Amino acid sequence: MLKGYRTLAVNLLAALPMIADVLIALNSEGLTDLIPSDWVPLYTLGVILANVYLRTITTTPLGRKG
Numbered sequence: 001m002l003k004g005y006r007t008l009a010v011n012l013l014a015a016l017p018m019i020a021d022v023l024i025a026l027n028s029e030g031l032t033d034l035i036p037s038d039w040v041p042l043y044t045l046g047v048i049l050a051n052v053y054l055r056t057i058t059t060t061p062l063g064r065k066g
Contacts, residue, residue, distance in 0.1 A: 007054040014047040 017035050035043055 007051065007058060010050050010054055011047075014050065017043070 021035055
């Protein structure tokens with residue numbers, strides 16, 4: 001279904017919490033982070049591992065169904 005777009009989709013979804021944290025920080029003080037500071041290294045590691053896994057199963061270029 002997402003062949004040719006899986007890695008891109010995972011990266012975009014993984015970026016959403018980080019983008020939300022930036023927007024929250026810029027727009028209002030006193031709100032807590034979406035991703036707690038202690039969890040950022042684990043979140044980053046998870047994104048990296050997901051990218052490595054997706055890269056190993058990718059058989060088509062971006063946007064092509066092969």
